[in-house]
Amino acid sequence: MDRILLVEDEQSIREPVKLNLELEGYEVVTASTGKKALKAIKEQHFDLLILDVMLPEVDGFQITEQVRLTNEQVPIIMVTAKSDGADRILGLKKGADDYLAKPFQLEELLLRVDKLLIRSKGTENASTEFIEFGLNKVNFNTYEAETPRGPINLTKKEAMLLKLLVDRKNEVVSRQQILQSVWGYDVYPSTRTIDNFILSFRKYFEEEPKEPKFFQSVRGVGYKFVSPKERSASEAVIG
Ligand code: CA
Numbered sequence: 252m253d254r255i256l257l258v259e260d261e262q263s264i265r266e267p268v269k270l271n272l273e274l275e276g277y278e279v280v281t282a283s284t285g286k287k288a289l290k291a292i293k294e295q296h297f298d299l300l301i302l303d304v305m306l307p308e309v310d311g312f313q314i315t316e317q318v319r320l321t322n323e324q325v326p327i328i329m330v331t332a333k334s335d336g337a338d339r340i341l342g343l344k345k346g347a348d349d350y351l352a353k354p355f356q357l358e359e360l361l362l363r364v365d366k367l368l369i370r371s372k373g374t375e376n377a378s379t380e381f382i383e384f385g386l387n388k389v390n391f392n393t394y395e396a397e398t399p400r401g402p403i404n405l406t407k408k409e410a411m412l413l414k415l416l417v418d419r420k421n422e423v424v425s426r427q428q429i430l431q432s433v434w435g436y437d438v439y440p441s442t443r444t445i446d447n448f449i450l451s452f453r454k455y456f457e458e459e460p461k462e463p464k465f466f467q468s469v470r471g472v473g474y475k476f477v478s479p480k481e482r483s484a485s486e487a488v489i490g
Contacts, residue, residue: 253298253368254278258288258314259330260306264353268301271357272364285309289317296419296428297325299368301360302347304331304338312345319346322422326367330355382417384465384478387456389413398455408433412448416466416476425473449474 255277259265265281272279280295282288285306292300292314300318304311311329318325328349329342339350349363382389388397391414394405405413411433416424426442434440449468453460467475 252276252278254280254296255299255301255364256280256282256288256291256295256297257301258282258285258306258311259301259303260284261303264303268357268360271361275361275364277364285311285314288314292318293423294425294427296424296432298371299364300325300327301364302327302329304329304342312341315342315345315347322419324371326371328360328363328367330360385456385458396455399458400455403455409448409451412445413452413476416474420476420478423469423472423475427473429473445474 255272257265257269257272257279259268259281260283262283265283269279269281280291280297282291285308288302288306289309291297300314302311302314306314311331315327315329318327323346326349327347328351329347330351330353331338331342332353339352342350348367351360351363380391382391386397386399389405389410390396391410394407394410396403396405412429415429415432426445429445430440430442449466450460452466453463456465457463465477467477469475
């Protein structure tokens with residue numbers, strides 16, 4: 252189920268938009284201020300963000316700017332009361348993908364959400380069936396990998412965790428998110444289990460497992476996969 256963060260300070264807009272998105276089958280988290288939005292973004296994974304521009308404390312432009320420092324991929328729709336071109340251009344420059352001026356019809360918002368999610372999934376799939384980083388090659392269809400120490404076969408869980416980290420490259424993925432995505436809600440292994448998976452990844456893929464380049468720990472939060480070179484999401488090669 253796709254998770255959407257809806258950031259809107261006006262309850263009279265927030266509530267009906269949330270309800271309609273939920274009726275379309277999305278899981279919706281709401282935030283009423285920019286600060287709360289940034290906190291949620293730091294702690295949770297979202298597939299799409301809907302940001303009101305005029306917000307208390309931190310506005311929609313600033314949120315977009317913050318998000319794009321670490322996450323180039325998540326689709327962002329900006330919503331503003333102002334319909335003038337300058338605001339729209341600023342939003343797009345900061346890294347928003349689409350723009351909607353108030354008052355808008357719910358139908359139009361839903362169509363745009365749908366379109367952006369389909370588009371982002373397209374690039375996600377194209378980029379992660381097969382990846383290369385450093386001297387490693389991983390095939391996510393067969394779970395086979397070539398590493399500096401020779402060929403290996405990943406387990407299904409290893410492949411799932413690796414894919415999760417790679418899909419969210421350069422982004423910190425919390426242990427909680429890893430548990431939800433890889434183990435699901437039923438069986439909770441200890442966080443130690445995740446740490447052991449990461450240790451294995453370092454042994455497989457890092458030239459110096461004790462000085463990891465690709466699989467980095469973020470103290471107290473989780474892990475991130477770092478690709479040394481930035482390439483566009485639609486390319487099949489990472490790093
Ligand atoms: Ca507002």
